[in-house]
Amino acid sequence: MGIEGEENFDPDILREQGRSLAPYLSKIADYLTFLKKFGWSYCGGLYDISCYKDITKDEAIAELKEIKIDINSVNLIEPDEE
Numbered sequence: 001m002g003i004e005g006e007e008n009f010d011p012d013i014l015r016e017q018g019r020s021l022a023p024y025l026s027k028i029a030d031y032l033t034f035l036k037k038f039g040w041s042y043c044g045g046l047y048d049i050s051c052y053k054d055i056t057k058d059e060a061i062a063e064l065k066e067i068k069i070d071i072n073s074v075n076l077i078e079p080d081e082e
Contacts, residue, residue, distance in 0.1 A: 001013055001014075001017055028049070031069055032049070032051070034067045034068075034069065035051055035053075035067075035069075038063060038067060039053060040051075040052065040053045041053065051074075056078065057076055057077075057078040059077065060076055060078075
């Protein structure tokens with residue numbers, strides 16, 4: 001945002017950032033709503049949201065496509081079994 005270390009910056013910078021993020025955050029909220037309905041769990045992090053379900057990566061891809069979530073907009077990781 002260009003405000004780090006800046007004193008008395010224009011508060012409109014925050015308003016504009018909020019307006020530009022609103023559609024993106026709304027889309028993420030929609031994704032989480034769909035995922036929860038399909039048995040996924042999620043947990044918020046400092047900079048991300050981790051979603052998980054006990055299925056394979058291929059099954060996750062198929063399920064995300066089925067519920068119309070763009071798989072190119074998510075990062076899929078299949079945990080190693082120990």
